Amino acid sequence: MTSAQTRFLRGQAHGLKAMLQVGGKGITDALVAEIELALEHHELIKIKVAAEDREARDGMIDAIVDRTGAALVQRIGHTAVLYRQSRDKRQIVLPRA
Secondary structure: OOHHHHHHHHHHHOOOOOOEEEOOOOOOHHHHHHHHHHHHHHOEEEEEEOOOOHHHHHHHHHHHHHHHOOEEEEEEOOEEEEEOOOOOOOOOOOOOO
């Protein structure tokens, strides 16, 4: 993804509220399935990660990105913005370059 596309997606995500929250149980198969559904339906989502230290939080976000095949658009504090193009109905058209 180019920097222009990342900037565009950050702008699109600005008004979104976090859809899902990673809690004390960590990253479960059910959570990954929910994130997959949300990405397929919305393409651009925010998730909150409730981990106290930064390294654990970053590790969880990286694991979610790896398991879902999504692109990490932005990470601010406990919130991460993920993007993955829908297979069935594409809603967000990314700018070229």
